[in-house]
Amino acid sequence: MADTLADRWHSIQRDVEVACLDVGRSPAEVTTIVVTKFHPAELVRELYELGVRNVGENRHQEASAKSAELSDLDVTWHFVGQLQSNKARAVAAYCDVIHSVDRTSLVDALAKYEGNVDVFLEVNLTDVPGRGGVEPEDLVKLAEHVLAAGNLRLRGIMAVAPQDEEPARAFERVVSYQAGVQAIAPAATDLSLGMSGDFREAIAAGATHLRIGTAITGKRPPAT
Ligand SMILES: *Cc1c(COP(=O)(O)O)cnc(C)c1O
Numbered sequence: 553m554a555d556t557l558a559d560r561w562h563s564i565q566r567d568v569e570v571a572c573l574d575v576g577r578s579p580a581e582v583t584t585i586v587v588t589k590f591h592p593a594e595l596v597r598e599l600y601e602l603g604v605r606n607v608g609e610n611r612h613q614e615a616s617a618k619s620a621e622l623s624d625l626d627v628t629w630h631f632v633g634q635l636q637s638n639k640a641r642a643v644a645a646y647c648d649v650i651h652s653v654d655r656t657s658l659v660d661a662l663a664k665y666e667g668n669v670d671v672f673l674e675v676n677l678t679d680v681p682g683r684g685g686v687e688p689e690d691l692v693k694l695a696e697h698v699l700a701a702g703n704l705r706l707r708g709i710m711a712v713a714p715q716d717e718e719p720a721r722a723f724e725r726v727v728s729y730q731a732g733v734q735a736i737a738p739a740a741t742d743l744s745l746g747m748s749g750d751f752r753e754a755i756a757a758g759a760t761h762l763r764i765g766t767a768i769t770g771k772r773p774p775a776t
Pocket of ligand 1: 587589610632633712746747748749763764765766767
């Protein structure tokens with residue numbers, strides 16, 4: 553068992569590479585985002601020194617403080633958590649990519665941001681509405697809304713595999729939703745899928761962005 557941050561990062565990089573090669577994909581197509589939520593800014597700095605350039609956070613207050621403290625680092629910040637509309641503009645100001653766009657009111661709020669933002673549409677794969685994520689049948693309508701906003705660059709679809717379904721099957725469903733979105737947004741080719749426990753399945757399904765936390769950072773400190 554790898555036990556330092558460097559060991560874990562290198563080990564996951566190797567695992568990602570092997571998983572890509574196993575399914576005939578180039579590792580260069582896959583971006584590993586290290587999810588550092590609950591961890592101090594210092595950990596992000598250590599990761600940066602190891603070569604990490606993509607960092608994920610899920611809470612505005614924490615992410616905002618960390619990105620400010622680390623403004624000297626050339627890091628791409630990814631917001632992966634549920635996002636309240638009244639915080640959308642603030643998040644857009646320091647995050648480069650928002651993975652959790654799941655409703656039109658949030659799109660409207662982001663449209664008021666004076667710059668451009670990359671976004672993923674989060675689709676809900678559970679049977680529980682309101683779990684985070686747009687319902688699959690509303691995905692294309694939401695994509696249309698994003699395109700109409702003008703300042704949002706639609707990258708693709710994001711999802712979290714439900715706990716009670718095989719990740720491979722859940723990710724297949726996400727892939728099946730891609731055609732509908734790409735019919736109106738041909739550039740929306742990215743897939744943000746896969747966490748510590750299911751990144752291999754995500755790579756097999758075609759993920760371009762992995763969101764990996766604990767397998768790299770170790771156990772998260774308790775929420776504050
Ligand atoms: C925390 C989180 C992750 C990372 O989860 P791990 O199981 O620690 O790898 C990925 N995606 C989202 C949306 C998260 O909130």
